[in-house]
Amino acid sequence: TVLRARLLARMREERDAEESSARRAQIGRGERAEKMRTYNFPQDRLTDKRLGYNLSNLERRMDGEIDELIDALSQQDEADRLSRLEEDGA
Structure with a gap:
């Protein structure tokens, strides 16, 4: 219950971090050098x-x-x- 909720939250955070990282890699930073x-x-x-x-x-x-x-x-x-x-x- 509480442990399950924490595990699900942690998995969601990890997934969100991976998606965010992949998105930043695709988009770049919009700098002139890019x-x-x-x-x-x-x-x-x-x-x-x-x-x-x-x-x-x-x-x-x-x-x-x-x-x-x-x-x-x-x-x-x-x-x-x-x-x-x-x-x-x-």
């Missing part, structure tokens, strides 16, 4: 910060021609997933 991409109009360049990838002709990129960037991000995501699988399996 930006993913910059659009440099004077230099006509788009830079993806996650990849260190630069694309020129910013006007075309703003019109949606970003397949090259999407492909690079997909390749990086696949490599990251494979790396995590290897780490988990090791």
Whole structure:
């Protein structure tokens, strides 16, 4: 009864802490250093910060021609997933 209530409360607190931690990891802190991409109009360049990838002709990129960037991000995501699988399996 009392013990059961305390155990349930403790389990709930642990679960809430895990969910909160996972949420913070996904959201980040919103700091300037966490930006993913910059659009440099004077230099006509788009830079993806996650990849260190630069694309020129910013006007075309703003019109949606970003397949090259999407492909690079997909390749990086696949490599990251494979790396995590290897780490988990090791």
